[in-house]
Amino acid sequence: MGTKKRDGCCKKFMKFLFSHVGLCAMVILYCVAGGFIFEHLEKNNEQQICYESRNEYTPMENKTIDSVLKIFSDYGFPNANNRVLMEVQIRSVLETFRDNTLAIGYDGRVCSDYGLPDGPTYKWSWPGALMFSVTVISTIGFGHIAPKTVWGRLVCIAYAVLGIPLMLLCLANIGDVLADIFRFIYAKICCCGCCRRKKSPRTKVVQIKPxxxxxxxxxxxxxxxxxxxxxxxxxxxxxxxxxxxxxxxxxxxxxxxxxxxxxxxxxxxxxxxxxxxxxxxxxxPMKNDPVVLDDDSDDDDDDLDEKKITVPLTITMIVIGGYIFGGAVLFGLWESWDWLQSAYFCFITLSTIGFGDVVPGTDFENPQAQAQLILGAIYVLFGMAILSMCFSLMQDEIIAKCKWVGEKLGILDKNDD
Incomplete structure (x- = not known):
């Protein structure tokens, strides 16, 4: 008895787990868990990298100062005779210092002040790690931050191997559900009910005289x-x-x-x-007893009534453009980007190209940087679902148009799929 009850609970749990709500919950929990995991693996290493970069930068900085002082000691005060030579040598020293600084990647932060109110902000905070997790499983991959530790890279591989199929499965299911909802709204509101399917009754009630x-x-x-x-x-x-x-x-x-x-x-x-x-x-039969007779004459009508409602491509493109425009306005206000830069970021993100040249929340001196990273992660998740819905609607519309053209050309019959 206990085994049967346990099996029934397991079946119910698995049924809920792979439902639409269960898949969405799994993706959200997977991203949240990834944020905590990568924060734990990379946060301490970020501070350690800061110390290592500063240790490389400090001797180079001192050497540059010594080189400049030596130039002044050799030529003395610049005059008309030695000015040109001093400028050439000082410029060479500064260019070397610039190239070495860029190679080291040290930006002058005080490494001991990490985590303090007035100190530098961690890139691998939980919002930053959450944004990274979303970009991994959605195959966007901005590249603005990347794991540096051995365990961080190994976990990233395993996280992507499990997360990408889960994300694709969720997007496929949620996209189909949203497409059905959008078709229903389009048929009821946009078409003013003219696309409603008329259902013929399968049975007829006939009153027979006793x-x-x-x-x-x-x-x-x-x-x-x-x-x-x-x-x-x-x-x-x-x-x-x-x-x-x-x-x-x-x-x-x-x-x-x-x-x-x-x-x-x-x-x-x-x-x-x-x-x-x-x-x-x-x-x-008694006088008031109706006789119910099956009528199969409406079988042909059902085939005509079961045609799926297709949404025009123009409306689908308007939905995509509206979501990109809304994101452009939102990120333009948050990041002080111009409208073209904001729209460029939204399109590159939703199309999963992900160049990484424009990423929200990278200005760590801004106190709202953490909130912007969370907002960016939410925007990406909802945008991928809406884009999947639009792709499903566009696919149905293109198939319907191709079938219509085939029927007009005589290649296909009306009953062919």
Missing amino acids: MQRGGDHDPAWKTDKSNEFSRLPTKSPTGSTDTNGNDKSRPPSKTSRPGSRVPSPVGKAVKIVPLDLKHMNRPP
Whole structure:
């Protein structure tokens, strides 16, 4: 008993897990868990990298200062004779310092102040790691941050291997559901109900007039003299017929019983099968009892009514453009980007290109940087679902158009899929 109950609970859990709500919950929890995992793996390493970069930068900075001072000590105060030579040497020293600084990647942060109110902000904070997790499983891959530790890279590979199929499965299911919802809204509102499918009833209720009862509750077929069976002539063995159904030449045998074989005039045995009078003696329906008859005449109509409503490509493109425009306005206000830069980021992100040259929340001096990263992650998740919906609608519309063209050209029949 306990095993059956356990199996039933497992089946219910698995059914919920792979439902639309369950898949969305799994993706969200997977991203949240990825944020905590990568934050734990890379946060401490970020500070350690800062210390290593500063240790490389400090000697190079001191060497650059010594080189500049040596130039001034060799040539003294710049004048008309030595000014050109001093400028060439100082410029060479500064260019070397610039290239080495860019190679090291140190930006002058105070590494000991990480995590303090006025100190530098971690790139691998939970919002930053959440944004990274979303870009990994959605195959966007901005590249603005990347794991540097051995364990971080190994976990990133395993995280992507499990997360990408989960994300694709969720987008496929959610996209189909949203497409059905959008078709319903389009049929009810945009088409003003003209695209509604008319369902023909599969059954018809017919009121049949009750039959007249004969005397002694006999069925009507027994008392009706005009019954068609009474009009059939009966042929006698000698060839004569009697319209009343009586055989004049040969009286019926008293020993004949149902199922017995009677010799026929031509020498063949005829088996007499008794009639089943149970159904014939059944009383007719009452006066107010309707009789329900199945009607299959609407099967052809159902095939016509089951046509899927397709949404025009223009409306689908308007939905995509509207979502990109809304994101452009939102990120333009948050990041102080111009409208072209904001729209460029939204398109590159939703199309999963992900150059990474424009990413929200990278200005870590901004106190709203963490909120912008969370907002960017939410925008990406919802945008991928809406884009999947639009792709599903566009696919149905293109298939419908191709089928229509094929029917016009005579390549396809109307009944062909």
